[in-house]
Amino acid sequence: MLTYRTLWAALAMAVLVVLVPGWFWVWLGLLAAAVLVDFFACASPRKVQVVREETRPTRIGEQATAVTRLENLGARALRGWAKDGWQPTAGARNGLQRLRIGPEGSELMQVQLVPQRRGQLRSEHLSIRSVGPLGLAGRQVVHRVPHTLQVLPEFASRKHLPSKLRRLRELDGATAVQLPGAGTEFDSLRDYVRGDDVRSIDWRATARRQDAAGQHLVVRTWRPERDRRVILCLDASRTSAARIADEPRLDAGIEASLLLGALASHAGDRVEFLSFAREVTARASSSERGIFLNVLSTAVSRVEPALVEADFSQLPGEVSAITAHKSLVVILTAVDSPSLHEGLLPVLPALTAKHRVVVASVRSPELVEQAADRRTVSGVYAAAAAERSIIEAEAAAAELGAMGVDVVQAVPDQLPAALADCYIRLKATGKL
Amino acid sequence: MSAPTAASAPAAVRRAASRWQFWILLLGLGLVVALVTQLIETGDSETYGTENTDLDGYAALSTVLEDHGLEIQRTYSAQAARELMVREPDAGVVVLLRGFLPEDRFTEELAAEWEDGREVLWISEQTWLLTEVLDGEVSAGPRLPAGPAGTEETVEAGTGCEHPAAQTAESLRASGGSLHTGSGCFPVGEDAFVLSETSHGLMFTAPEAFTNQNITEQGNAALALGLLGAGTGSADADSVIWYTPSGADTVGADQWGSPLDYLPGWFWPLLWWLLLCAAVALLAAGRRYGPVVSEPVPVVVPAAEATVGRGRLYQRANAVAETAEVLRSAHLLRLSRLLRLGRGAEAGQIAEAAARTTGEDASVVAEPARVSTHDDLVTFAQTLAGLEDKVTRAVRMQRSSE
Numbered sequence: 001m002l003t004y005r006t007l008w009a010a011l012a013m014a015v016l017v018v019l020v021p022g023w024f025w026v027w028l029g030l031l032a033a034a035v036l037v038d039f040f041a042c043a044s045p046r047k048v049q050v051v052r053e054e055t056r057p058t059r060i061g062e063q064a065t066a067v068t069r070l071e072n073l074g075a076r077a078l079r080g081w082a083k084d085g086w087q088p089t090a091g092a093r094n095g096l097q098r099l100r101i102g103p104e105g106s107e108l109m110q111v112q113l114v115p116q117r118r119g120q121l122r123s124e125h126l127s128i129r130s131v132g133p134l135g136l137a138g139r140q141v142v143h144r145v146p147h148t149l150q151v152l153p154e155f156a157s158r159k160h161l162p163s164k165l166r167r168l169r170e171l172d173g174a175t176a177v178q179l180p181g182a183g184t185e186f187d188s189l190r191d192y193v194r195g196d197d198v199r200s201i202d203w204r205a206t207a208r209r210q211d212a213a214g215q216h217l218v219v220r221t222w223r224p225e226r227d228r229r230v231i232l233c234l235d236a237s238r239t240s241a242a243r244i245a246d247e248p249r250l251d252a253g254i255e256a257s258l259l260l261g262a263l264a265s266h267a268g269d270r271v272e273f274l275s276f277a278r279e280v281t282a283r284a285s286s287s288e289r290g291i292f293l294n295v296l297s298t299a300v301s302r303v304e305p306a307l308v309e310a311d312f313s314q315l316p317g318e319v320s321a322i323t324a325h326k327s328l329v330v331i332l333t334a335v336d337s338p339s340l341h342e343g344l345l346p347v348l349p350a351l352t353a354k355h356r357v358v359v360a361s362v363r364s365p366e367l368v369e370q371a372a373d374r375r376t377v378s379g380v381y382a383a384a385a386a387e388r389s390i391i392e393a394e395a396a397a398a399e400l401g402a403m404g405v406d407v408v409q410a411v412p413d414q415l416p417a418a419l420a421d422c423y424i425r426l427k428a429t430g431k432l
Numbered sequence: 433m434s435a436p437t438a439a440s441a442p443a444a445v446r447r448a449a450s451r452w453q454f455w456i457l458l459l460g461l462g463l464v465v466a467l468v469t470q471l472i473e474t475g476d477s478e479t480y481g482t483e484n485t486d487l488d489g490y491a492a493l494s495t496v497l498e499d500h501g502l503e504i505q506r507t508y509s510a511q512a513a514r515e516l517m518v519r520e521p522d523a524g525v526v527v528l529l530r531g532f533l534p535e536d537r538f539t540e541e542l543a544a545e546w547e548d549g550r551e552v553l554w555i556s557e558q559t560w561l562l563t564e565v566l567d568g569e570v571s572a573g574p575r576l577p578a579g580p581a582g583t584e585e586t587v588e589a590g591t592g593c594e595h596p597a598a599q600t601a602e603s604l605r606a607s608g609g610s611l612h613t614g615s616g617c618f619p620v621g622e623d624a625f626v627l628s629e630t631s632h633g634l635m636f637t638a639p640e641a642f643t644n645q646n647i648t649e650q651g652n653a654a655l656a657l658g659l660l661g662a663g664t665g666s667a668d669a670d671s672v673i674w675y676t677p678s679g680a681d682t683v684g685a686d687q688w689g690s691p692l693d694y695l696p697g698w699f700w701p702l703l704w705w706l707l708l709c710a711a712v713a714l715l716a717a718g719r720r721y722g723p724v725v726s727e728p729v730p731v732v733v734p735a736a737e738a739t740v741g742r743g744r745l746y747q748r749a750n751a752v753a754e755t756a757e758v759l760r761s762a763h764l765l766r767l768s769r770l771l772r773l774g775r776g777a778e779a780g781q782i783a784e785a786a787a788r789t790t791g792e793d794a795s796v797v798a799e800p801a802r803v804s805t806h807d808d809l810v811t812f813a814q815t816l817a818g819l820e821d822k823v824t825r826a827v828r829m830q831r832s833s834e
Contacts, residue, residue, distance in 0.1 A: 002712055004716050010705070021697055021701040024705070028705075028708070049436055140719070143438045241730075242733050244735045366736045370736065374810065380810050384756075
């Protein structure tokens, strides 16, 4: 391996060749000798131990540092470069670094990463280039020691979480004196204050609390039911690979599942997540150890769209394997007629018979734009095609609605919030 | 624990060797094959070449001549031929013309040699080259006759033929030309001959007769041997100078000095040195820092693609009426929602309600439109969009005033 310094040296020696052309072979010999000396005098890049230190999961767009310890096992000082082979989307800022490790010393190589993709990003190898004392030549060796970085989804809809949680708490407050009924459970007993509904007075408790001070009316308070089950089913089949605006449909689904998962787990519900195409590809449960949002993010970060048709037929089985109780089943998929009629519709009755089902789907803003284009002939034809797609999607949604399924459709940015609103509404009306 | 994470150098070499085993073997095999073909090949593929074993070569003739102890000395330059002539005063000269003319000086020298009794045989199928050599002394004659299917006919030596070789051969069968010389052997027509004697030597215009393919026809072989070896009178000659004029003659004649001769002494060393620098630059710039890193790219399909494609299909099929109907039903659906008419509303009712709301005619949506051209379609689509806009505005006004 030669360096550019060899080139500059050779170009400088061209002057000598011009001055004493007869000594051509002498000059050539000099250069070759210098290069050979360097080649043999450099520290062996083989005698290096590469130790990868574990990375912490990070989110898209956030900066992470991947640390690698390089231990020089040889007796010579190692000078040169090290290149960490991170894949391009890991966004390594300083993948190529200068090295200077003393004999039997060690050095930490810190690579700044700004990942642009979720999932497991890898660096398969680290190459070490050792240069001789003259800097003319050296040796290079590839150490195949992999390094991985778990990159979680961006969760841009995190900003909605505080407001939705407040809504939930308001719901709690609003239902403090709510009448017993579906969707509420007994919370506590407290003294009657003016304004409470007289129907919520618990006469038996009032009778028990008779004391010398006089009459104390006791009312029962109610709160929305807790410990409901929310099952998030993310469709990762071929329809999820379709790009709407600038991101795949799957990413909008992931964002929506993250927001709803975080919200429901905060509200005290038990959340299960599964993504599927032909079979279940990822799972997460709020009963697992750790903060559920992290558990869910890690599970979701590995989901990639598969170019196969989704197999909805196993969905009822998977859901009943998770719970035998009534729960909220959220299916994040694409609502367009062909895939719906063949896949989801036939299995829906089995789900709706026992559970409350919500189908969430991304609406394409491009379609509406395209439908409004009336300027040119081809524009009008394209508009007609777009109108037709819209009509078909609406018909499909209506069909779902007729089966007792709640349909949430929104453009990618708004889908997480819309789905969260749907959940809150269901909870408020006690339909969960 | 503290072991190097890369394999040791000998292990790495062994692994590389086993990984590249197939290619190394293939390279070795290729080298062997190339070497063998180099050794087997005679290297002569020139037309009428004395070592060419193809159909158009003279290998058969030259082998027979060599068996008779006659050495063929091939040369492509006039200078070499001249030196050979000086060294071997008895040797006959064969000049085979194939596109290039010999130098004028050499032609004259040959004419003088011929005068002095040396055997000179000019062979060429292109008779205009021979007339050039003879400086217009003779003119080109007709071509040898050919049969109906393109097969050559036999030409007899003729009664006026005086050359012993031709007399022995009696007949000739090949394609070729002839020269108007007045006398000679193998006449074609009135006074044109294939073999004739001129001031510069013997002229033979059918070289095709001596090729490996045709040498066995009629008297071809006898004529060839008679002309080149056995029959040449000078029985003591043991070699033939076989001269084929080529471009090499004219190159040497160039009188200009090469500009390269005037370069300073350090030029060539410097040039080599800079070439070396270029090689160093290639090596320095071409060495990657480790293997190429690949990115597993996910599959991403634009969702609007299918819709756009469907629109193009409509257009290609000229589905004007169907397109208009789709647009109309889409607008009807939206209008009924805007005007709060419910799902089951009829087109007529919607049109009526729209007209009432906007105060303008809304009959375009009432029944299927009669459009037949693209222009009509665009106008219709724009009318629909305009109507929806107006209804939207009117409804908003109404509701805000309520």
